[in-house]
Amino acid sequence: MSDTGTYRPLSYFQLMEVTLRELLVEKGLVTEEEIAAEVEAMRNRGYERGSRVVARAWVDPEYKKRLLADGTKACEELGLEIPGLRLLVVENTPEVHNAIVCTLCSCYPRMLLGIPPDWYKSRNYRSRMVREPRAVLAEFGLHVSENVTIRVHDSTADMRYMVLPMRPAGADGWSEERLASIVSRDSMIGVAVPKGPND
Amino acid sequence: MADPLFRPGERVRVLKAYPLGHVRTPYYVRGCTGTVERVLGPFPNPEELAQMRDGLPALPLYRVRFLQKDVWPDYAGSANDVLEVEIFQHWLEKI
Numbered sequence: 204m205s206d207t208g209t210y211r212p213l214s215y216f217q218l219m220e221v222t223l224r225e226l227l228v229e230k231g232l233v234t235e236e237e238i239a240a241e242v243e244a245m246r247n248r249g250y251e252r253g254s255r256v257v258a259r260a261w262v263d264p265e266y267k268k269r270l271l272a273d274g275t276k277a278c279e280e281l282g283l284e285i286p287g288l289r290l291l292v293v294e295n296t297p298e299v300h301n302a303i304v305c306t307l308c309s310c311y312p313r314m315l316l317g318i319p320p321d322w323y324k325s326r327n328y329r330s331r332m333v334r335e336p337r338a339v340l341a342e343f344g345l346h347v348s349e350n351v352t353i354r355v356h357d358s359t360a361d362m363r364y365m366v367l368p369m370r371p372a373g374a375d376g377w378s379e380e381r382l383a384s385i386v387s388r389d390s391m392i393g394v395a396v397p398k399g400p401n402d
Numbered sequence: 403m404a405d406p407l408f409r410p411g412e413r414v415r416v417l418k419a420y421p422l423g424h425v426r427t428p429y430y431v432r433g434c435t436g437t438v439e440r441v442l443g444p445f446p447n448p449e450e451l452a453q454m455r456d457g458l459p460a461l462p463l464y465r466v467r468f469l470q471k472d473v474w475p476d477y478a479g480s481a482n483d484v485l486e487v488e489i490f491q492h493w494l495e496k497i
Contacts, residue, residue: 289442291465306428333430337479352482360426360463360488361445 245318250388252283253315253365256292257391258383261370267294274365278315285314291356294367295396299352302340302393303364304332312363316388323392333357343394365391371399403444403460407491412438414466414494424452427493431485435497436468439486447490462491 227233260267270277274290293301306329311319322328331339336353356364368390389395418433426448446457470483
């Protein structure tokens with residue numbers, strides 16, 4: 204039976220959020236409508252922007268260079284507004300597989316990938332991804348060869364990370380839009396790889 | 403900001419210190435030795451920001467690369483596997 208009717212008092216942090224929000228509204232700094240609109244915008248944000256960036260990098264080698272040199276600027280170049288995001292894009296190659304984690308909290312490039320999945324915020328993923336990444340990736344169904352170096356990025360401070368996955372074989376001649384459609388959220392976190400027509 | 407003391411490629415050790423307060427240096431790399439992968443630029447000190455101060459002068463932030471086997475002696479994967487962590491300058495020492 205789903206638990207829909209139980210009364211629960213607000214937690215410490217919920218109470219703090221309500222108090223702060225009501226104060227900001229009372230002082231006229233923001234309106235209820237603005238807050239509701241922002242919450243809705245955050246909820247609706249998916250990972251499509253990230254996919255778009257990856258697809259562009261796949262079809263345009265010069266863009267890829269700029270993306271790897273300065274992720275923030277390269278996103279702005281596509282007209283993506285990513286205020287405050289210091290983005291570092293890390294490239295998968297036949298020799299190196301990258302994966303992202305935030306062991307201290309749940310830092311995530313939300314402006315590009317939306318709200319992080321629950322598992323990304325779980326203690327299990329956060330503690331084990333830095334300790335036994337190969338075992339964790341295998342649980343996601345990704346078996347990385349011993350000949351490939353695994354590079355795990357712990358976003359501990361001010362940068363946010365996104366993986367630039369490898370373009371799958373057999374997707375030559377695809378349009379940028381079609382390429383973007385195979386770039387999954389998980390492939391940009393590094394716990395999966397995009398599936399091409401041959402997979 | 404404070405001048406960067408380390409360059410890409412330099413070997414550094416993370417301080418083995420356990421101060422109280424809000425610290426962005428994970429426990430698991432404290433005392434570990436790694437290599438500076440890149441200098442990320444100046445950022446306000448998060449330990450100061452957490453105390454409602456301005457965190458200035460900004461400190462150089464580094465991305466430091468550690469071999470997994472230098473962090474976890476019993477690491478089970480490839481000997482080449484690495485971990486990269488952002489670490490502020492005051493947590494690093496030359497070796």
